[in-house]
Amino acid sequence: MHMADALISPAVGGTMWAVSACLLGYASHKLKTENDDSRIPLMGVLGAFIFAAQMINFSIPGTGSSGHLGGGLILAALLGPHAAFLTIASVLAVQSLFFADGGLLAMGCSIFNLGFIPCYLAYPLIYKPLTGGAPSRGRLMAAAVLSAVVGLQLGAFGVVLETTVSGISDLPFGSFLLLMQPIHLAIGLVEGVVTALLLAFLHRVRPELFGIQAAGAQPRSLRPVLAGLGLAAVLVGGGLSWFASADPDGLEWSLAKVSGKEELAAPEDGIHGTLDALQKRVAFLPDYSFKAAAEPEAAPAKGGKEQEAWPNVNAGTSLSGVLGGFMTLCLAGLVGFAVRRFHARA
Amino acid sequence: MSIENALLELRRLDDLAHQDTPLHRLDARAKVLATVLFLVSMLSLGRYEVARLLPFAAFPWLLATLGGVPLSLLLRRAALALPFVLMVGIFNPLFDRTVQLHLGPLAVTGGMLSFSSILLRSMLAVTTGLALVAVTGFDNICRALGRLGMPSLFLVQLQFLYRYIFVLVEEAGRMMHARALRCGAATRPSLREYRSLLGSLLLRTLDRAGRVHQAMLCRGFSGTMPEYGMPTRFGRAELRFCLACGLYLLAVRIFDLPLLLGGMAGGLFR
Numbered sequence: 001m002h003m004a005d006a007l008i009s010p011a012v013g014g015t016m017w018a019v020s021a022c023l024l025g026y027a028s029h030k031l032k033t034e035n036d037d038s039r040i041p042l043m044g045v046l047g048a049f050i051f052a053a054q055m056i057n058f059s060i061p062g063t064g065s066s067g068h069l070g071g072g073l074i075l076a077a078l079l080g081p082h083a084a085f086l087t088i089a090s091v092l093a094v095q096s097l098f099f100a101d102g103g104l105l106a107m108g109c110s111i112f113n114l115g116f117i118p119c120y121l122a123y124p125l126i127y128k129p130l131t132g133g134a135p136s137r138g139r140l141m142a143a144a145v146l147s148a149v150v151g152l153q154l155g156a157f158g159v160v161l162e163t164t165v166s167g168i169s170d171l172p173f174g175s176f177l178l179l180m181q182p183i184h185l186a187i188g189l190v191e192g193v194v195t196a197l198l199l200a201f202l203h204r205v206r207p208e209l210f211g212i213q214a215a216g217a218q219p220r221s222l223r224p225v226l227a228g229l230g231l232a233a234v235l236v237g238g239g240l241s242w243f244a245s246a247d248p249d250g251l252e253w254s255l256a257k258v259s260g261k262e263e264l265a266a267p268e269d270g271i272h273g274t275l276d277a278l279q280k281r282v283a284f285l286p287d288y289s290f291k292a293a294a295e296p297e298a299a300p301a302k303g304g305k306e307q308e309a310w311p312n313v314n315a316g317t318s319l320s321g322v323l324g325g326f327m328t329l330c331l332a333g334l335v336g337f338a339v340r341r342f343h344a345r346a
Numbered sequence: 347m348s349i350e351n352a353l354l355e356l357r358r359l360d361d362l363a364h365q366d367t368p369l370h371r372l373d374a375r376a377k378v379l380a381t382v383l384f385l386v387s388m389l390s391l392g393r394y395e396v397a398r399l400l401p402f403a404a405f406p407w408l409l410a411t412l413g414g415v416p417l418s419l420l421l422r423r424a425a426l427a428l429p430f431v432l433m434v435g436i437f438n439p440l441f442d443r444t445v446q447l448h449l450g451p452l453a454v455t456g457g458m459l460s461f462s463s464i465l466l467r468s469m470l471a472v473t474t475g476l477a478l479v480a481v482t483g484f485d486n487i488c489r490a491l492g493r494l495g496m497p498s499l500f501l502v503q504l505q506f507l508y509r510y511i512f513v514l515v516e517e518a519g520r521m522m523h524a525r526a527l528r529c530g531a532a533t534r535p536s537l538r539e540y541r542s543l544l545g546s547l548l549l550r551t552l553d554r555a556g557r558v559h560q561a562m563l564c565r566g567f568s569g570t571m572p573e574y575g576m577p578t579r580f581g582r583a584e585l586r587f588c589l590a591c592g593l594y595l596l597a598v599r600i601f602d603l604p605l606l607l608g609g610m611a612g613g614l615f616r
Contacts, residue, residue: 004431006468010390021496028497037569038559040499044506045555049548051511052518055349058540059533069544090504094511097479097487098356100427100472105385168393168464169434170441170457176434194540201545206552 002095003110003159005103009166016162017108023116024089027082039083046075047087051094060190069198070191072118073148077127077199078209081119088115113158122151137200144199145192152188156180349519355423356511359476362415363483368583369412374482374490376584380405380591381478387599388470394446394459397605399466401598405591406473413481420480424472428465435464484508489573498570505571513554518547 005013031039050071057068071091075084089111095101102110130143160180164173171179202209363370369377388402410417442457479487485505492501521543525535535543597603 002430004427004434004468005385005389005471006431006464007434008389010386013389014386024500025497028499031499037563037567038556040502040569041506041558041562042552042555043503045510045514045551045558047503047507048510048514049551051507052349052514052547053544055352055515056518056522056535056540056543058535058537060537086500086503087507089500090507093504094484094507097475097484098359099352100423100476103385103471104381104475105389105471163434168460168467170438170460171434172441175437193537194544197537197541198544198548201541202548205545205549209552 002092002102003106003113003162005105007163007166007168008103008106008109009168010105012162012166013103013105013108015108016112017105020089020108020111020116023085023111023120027085030082031086034082039079043079043083043087043090046078047091050075050087050091069194070114070148070152070187072114073122073127073144073151073191074195074198076119076123077144077195078202081123084123085115085119088119109158109162113155113162117154117158118147118151121154122147126150140200140203141193141196144196145189148192148195149185149188152184152191153181156184349515349522353512353515353519356515358419359480360483362413362480363486365414367413367481369409369481370483371578371583372587373578373580373584374486375493375580376587377409377478377482378487378490378494380588380595381474383592383595384474385471387595389467391463391599393463394456396459396462396466398598398602399463399470401603402470402595404598405595406470406477409474409477409481413477415477415480420473420476421469423476424469427472428468431464431468435461438464502569502571510554510558514547514551517550521547 050069053069053071055068072084072088075087078084079087092102092107092110092114096104096107096110126147127143130146131140135143157177157180160173160176163169163171164176169176384402384405388399391398406420407417409415410420438461439455439457442460443455445453446456446459447454482490485508488501488504492498525539525543
């Protein structure tokens with residue numbers, strides 16, 4: 001799920017970098033106020049562990065394919081969200097710099113998709129409420145699988161959204177979504193099972209690692225989890241309908257890239273204004289002043305594409321996006337409960 | 347990628363970064379800034395641009411040549427990064443079939459153009475990123491990011507991670523080696539074996555983290571990594587490098603160099 005530089009526009013890359021940089025600052029600040037020195041080497045070494053673990057593959061029974069640990073969720077469970085976020089970001093940076101796994105400009109997107117979503121959404125909203133105290137094996141498994149699946153689904157959705165907004169790929173939003181979500185459903189299931197197995201192992205041999213959490217939280221009901229998921233779905237849906245709204249100005253930063261036009265006048269208030277200001281602050285080439293010099297003969301050729309540059313994004317698509325997301329959640333929930341029941345019986 | 351190969355690749359870039367060329371001696375900030383400018387100006391070109399991307403290849407080529415980095419290494423790595431880009435980009439020729447230009451009898455559609463553009467972008471971005479690491483080194487990049495405002499805790503984390511990747515990847519390699527000796531390398535571990543393998547790797551990791559922390563405390567760790575080597579500053583050479591790269595990149599971003607050259611060549615024959 002590492003984003004490639006070739007598929008994103010500088011506007012999207014820059015915006016996501018700004019978001020991720022803010023998150024990095026926030027996580028560092030939070031960690032500093034906790035003032036726990038012993039966690040620093042633990043973070044470094046666990047990051048290296050994730051790196052090493054990703055090189056060991058196991059065979060998935062019955063399929064002939066292989067899987068490995070992704071790592072976001074297990075880091076969050078062991079380190080807490082802030083330290084885990086920094087650790088994942090550092091792993092992504094090394095992967096990008098040394099193995100060209102994900103682009104440099106696209107690293108902001110990757111950090112958001114693979115770091116923010118598991119650490120700040122899946123972990124506190126799903127995993128933690130489900131596994132307070134000393135969770136049973138089944139509960140741990142259900143929580144890990146559910147949060148891994150939801151985390152990866154949202155991450156894959158992020159990849160699709162960022163790629164489509166960039167407008168470099170022609171893949172329509174809906175088709176890309178259909179391509180990405182099912183693959184990541186499978187990956188999420190594997191990730192969840194492996195994470196749960198490892199965590200159960202650690203619970204058995206090193207219960208003191210989980211001592212801090214065991215003192216505070218109690219196992220809670222599913223209700224707040226479902227409320228959180230609902231909120232996330234509404235937020236995602238809301239974001240989607242923002243892109244799909246009748247007012248196309250929301251896309252000016254991507255359209256300007258595609259069509260070579262001056263930016264359209266965007267409303268100065270609300271999220272447009274904020275994003276616009278943010279982008280202007282971070283953009284190396286504010287207002288795309290280069291575009292004024294773009295050769296005129298190229299413009300008409302591209303003008304024809306302008307309408308198609310943002311295919312399929314309309315109210316219908318966004319509705320199906322929300323519906324699809326909802327159905328995925330239901331499916332994930334079903335799988336989680338099935339696994340749980342299976343384990344309760346075993 | 348196998349464990350041994352991954353270690354080899356890491357060491358290869360690390361060795362290259364320890365060379366001593368004028369490019370290696372430059373302050374890392376200059377190289378990081380030039381790379382960012384390169385990425386932004388290259389990726390902000392329109393999606394149908396193919397020819398205009400070509401002059402940008404001069405930048406990674408320059409980094410590699412001046413920094414003594416073998417081009418074959420960069421190109422091989424860049425090819426390894428292509429699959430995901432191919433998977434997404436391959437659909438462009440299918441969806442966008444409006445004919446954009448004719449090359450003799452061959453009608454070139456927009457999708458073909460944008461697909462070639464995506465491949466070229468990917469090659470350029472990846473080779474430049476790897477060349478940056480090979481002529482700068484990871485520690486120097488971290489230091490540069492710190493001076494450019496990255497939170498210090500994150501930098502400490504990056505440096506820690508980098509140090510321990512070698513240790514833990516070797517540890518994982520030894521475990522896999524031991525397993526291969528016992529039951530043959532041909533089979534992948536089953537989920538059950540995988541849990542034991544990863545579980546014991548994780549336990550060793552946690553123990554090691556504890557020992558590392560003790561050792562660091564004994565040596566007076568204060569929350570930042572010590573810097574070794576000469577501190578560099580952003581001097582004249584850095585300014586010259588940034589100006590030269592910046593002007594070239596701006597020029598090829600604003601002017602259509604291939605078109606201008608083509609026009610001139612056409613004028614010669616007229």
